[in-house]
Amino acid sequence: MSTESNLRQAIIDSATELFMKQGYTATSIKQIANAAGCKTSSMYYYFEGGKSDILGAVIQSLSFDMKHVFDDREFETLSDFLHYYAEIVSEIMPRMNRRISWLAPEFRKLSEKELAHIQNQFLDMHDSFEQRFKALMSDDAAANELAWIVTCAYLGYGNIFFTIQMRNREDYSLTDFGHSLARFLGASNA
Amino acid sequence: MSTESNLRQAIIDSATELFMKQGYTATSIKQIANAAGCKTSSMYYYFEGGKSDILGAVIQSLSFDMKHVFDDREFETLSDFLHYYAEIVSEIMPRMNRRISWLAPEFRKLSEKELAHIQNQFLDMHDSFEQRFKALMSDDAAANELAWIVTCAYLGYGNIFFTIQMRNREDYSLTDFGHSLARFLGASNA
DNA sequence: GTCTATAGTCCGATAGAC
DNA sequence: GTCTATCGGACTATAGAC
Numbered sequence: 001m002s003t004e005s006n007l008r009q010a011i012i013d014s015a016t017e018l019f020m021k022q023g024y025t026a027t028s029i030k031q032i033a034n035a036a037g038c039k040t041s042s043m044y045y046y047f048e049g050g051k052s053d054i055l056g057a058v059i060q061s062l063s064f065d066m067k068h069v070f071d072d073r074e075f076e077t078l079s080d081f082l083h084y085y086a087e088i089v090s091e092i093m094p095r096m097n098r099r100i101s102w103l104a105p106e107f108r109k110l111s112e113k114e115l116a117h118i119q120n121q122f123l124d125m126h127d128s129f130e131q132r133f134k135a136l137m138s139d140d141a142a143a144n145e146l147a148w149i150v151t152c153a154y155l156g157y158g159n160i161f162f163t164i165q166m167r168n169r170e171d172y173s174l175t176d177f178g179h180s181l182a183r184f185l186g187a188s189n190a
Numbered sequence: 191m192s193t194e195s196n197l198r199q200a201i202i203d204s205a206t207e208l209f210m211k212q213g214y215t216a217t218s219i220k221q222i223a224n225a226a227g228c229k230t231s232s233m234y235y236y237f238e239g240g241k242s243d244i245l246g247a248v249i250q251s252l253s254f255d256m257k258h259v260f261d262d263r264e265f266e267t268l269s270d271f272l273h274y275y276a277e278i279v280s281e282i283m284p285r286m287n288r289r290i291s292w293l294a295p296e297f298r299k300l301s302e303k304e305l306a307h308i309q310n311q312f313l314d315m316h317d318s319f320e321q322r323f324k325a326l327m328s329d330d331a332a333a334n335e336l337a338w339i340v341t342c343a344y345l346g347y348g349n350i351f352f353t354i355q356m357r358n359r360e361d362y363s364l365t366d367f368g369h370s371l372a373r374f375l376g377a378s379n380a
Numbered sequence: 381g382t383c384t385a386t387a388g389t390c391c392g393a394t395a396g397a398c
Numbered sequence: 399g400t401c402t403a404t405c406g407g408a409c410t411a412t413a414g415a416c
Contacts, residue, residue, distance in 0.1 A: 007399085023295035025215040029392065041394080042400050050392065102295050104353045105213035119356045145370040148362060153339060156346020163294045166309045172338060180335040188374045197381085218409065231412080232382050240410065 008046045010036040012061055015054050023102045024055055052109070059103070059114045064096050064121050078136045079186030082150070086178020089154060093174060097158040126151045146185065153181055198236045200226040202251055205244050213292045214245055242299070249293070249304045254286050254311050268326045269376030272340070276368020279344060283364060287348040316341045336375065343371055 014035035018027045029051050033040045047053035069088055075081040103118065110118075126147050133143035157177050160166050204225035208217045219241050223230045237243035259278055265271040290308065297305065316337050323333035347367050350356050 005399090023213075023215060025213060026295075028390075030390085039401060040392080041402080044393075045399060104294050105216070105292050107353070107355055115355070119354060122350055122354065122356060146374060148367065149343060149370055149374060152346035152350060152367065153343040154346065155349055156342035156344065159345055159349045160312055160342060163297070164309060164312065165297055165305070166312060169313065177338065177342065180339055184336060184339060184378045185374055188377050195381090219411090220409080229383060230410080231384080234411075235381060 005046065007036065007038055007042065011038070011043055011046060011054065012057050016058050016061065019055075019058060019102050020098055024106050029054075055106070055109075056111065056114055059110070059117055062099055062118070062121070064092075064099070064124070075132070075136060077186070078133065078188075079182055081132055081136060082182035082186055083179060086175055086182055089178060090174045093154065093158055094162060097162040101158075101163045122151070122155070125155075146188070150181065150185070154178075195236065197226065197228055197232065201228070201233055201236060201244065202247050206248050206251065209245075209248060209292050210288055214296050219244075245296070245299075246301065246304055249300070249307055252289055252308070252311070254282075254289070254314070265322070265326060267376070268323065268378070269372055271322055271326060272372035272376055273369060276365055276372055279368060280364045283344065283348055284352060287352045291348075291353045312341070312345070315345075336378070340371065340375070344368075 011032060015027070015032045018031055018035060021027075029040045029043060032054065033043060036043075043054070044050065047057065049056075069092065073084070075084065100118065100121075107115065129147035129150050130144055133146050134140055137143045137146070154177075157174060161172070161174070201222060205217070205222045208221055208225060211217075219230050219233060222244065223233060226233075233244070234240065237247065239246075259282065263274070265274065290311070293308065300308075319337035319340050320334050323336050324330055327333045327336070344367075347364060351362070351364070
């Protein structure tokens with residue numbers, strides 16, 4: 001079917017998995033080669049720039065697909081949407097967070113293009129909220145602000161409870177968090 | 191005055207700075223030694239376990255001191271407190287975020303004790319909010335929820351705008367964010 | 381306590397056979 | 399395209415002089 005290289009994709013997939021587990025610096029090209037089923041020298045055929053070229057390819061392959069999740073749904077109130085979103089995001093975010101948390105210490109090394117690619121994932125999340133909120137609130141500026149609050153709140157939850165692995169207090173699930181948010185912010189629409 | 195070792199503290203300080211700049215894995219013990227003004231072999235006198243022992247010492251030295259900032263202030267409403275906090279946190283959080291963001295990919299390597307030490311920093315932030323909110327709201331359970339929302343929201347802002355270095359849209363400052371939060375959540379008290 | 385010297389390992393990368 | 403073989407360098411850690 002496809003004439004695209006299997007090995008190239010195998011390298012990207014293996015590298016993605018290893019970077020998520022160990023971080024970029026802690027992962028050696030030998031580990032990537034082993035996981036991809038080839039020798040380190042073979043990787044230089046597809047990635048002339050070596051390890052950093054692989055990093056670039058991995059970043060370009062990251063995509064979160066936030067928007068399409070509720071493109072076909074309509075909501076009557078802000079509260080309805082936020083409660084519905086609380087359920088949806090509980091499924092999506094753990095994976096999303098796992099995919100990018102290892103990147104934080106590497107930002108200094110990234111090219112403009114790679115950095116912009118990651119940033120756009122966050123902007124997409126904000127814009128996805130903003131578009132919804134504008135349909136449910138009369139004040140466009142307020143919809144923009146609220147979209148930032150919700151984005152920051154959810155990504156902060158991800159930061160604390162996934163990245164930091166904070167589990168030693170009574171459980172406070174992502175779903176619980178979402179519904180709390182809906183309750184407090186939903187009132188602002190009235 | 192103090193009979194404590196100067197070199198030991200110099201190693202911790204140098205390591206802290208380098209870890210913040212480059213991350214733990216990317217920092218070599220030679221770099222730490224150079225910055226501390228000694229040789230790598232000397233570090234093994236104070237840190238028998240080598241590099242990972244230094245990491246432990248650095249983590250133990252991290253402290254954010256959130257509470258005392260407004261221990262002597264009283265607020266009449268939730269909104270008053272959140273608006274005041276918006277200003278305070280703008281000064282504190284950039285430094286706080288810089289101090290811990292490099293740690294994220296290292297959590298797998300940490301001991302129970304070191305992990306708990308970091309987690310307690312977040313719990314302290316939440317508890318600091320919760321205590322305030324209980325004095326300003328009638329519902330204790332709601333105060334707890336709101337404290338999580340605010341904590342997650344602020345640490346999410348830090349994640350996005352400091353760690354991710356997202357600056358390519360129109361400015362949305364930490365102070366702006368705080369006041370937006372105060373406006374939306376302050377209404378919940380009425 | 382701090383040093384010099386060095387052991388031993390792993391790293392990223394390249395040359396060249398097939 | 400993928401391999402074997404190998405280079406020079408950087409790394410963590412240790413031994414032992416002072």
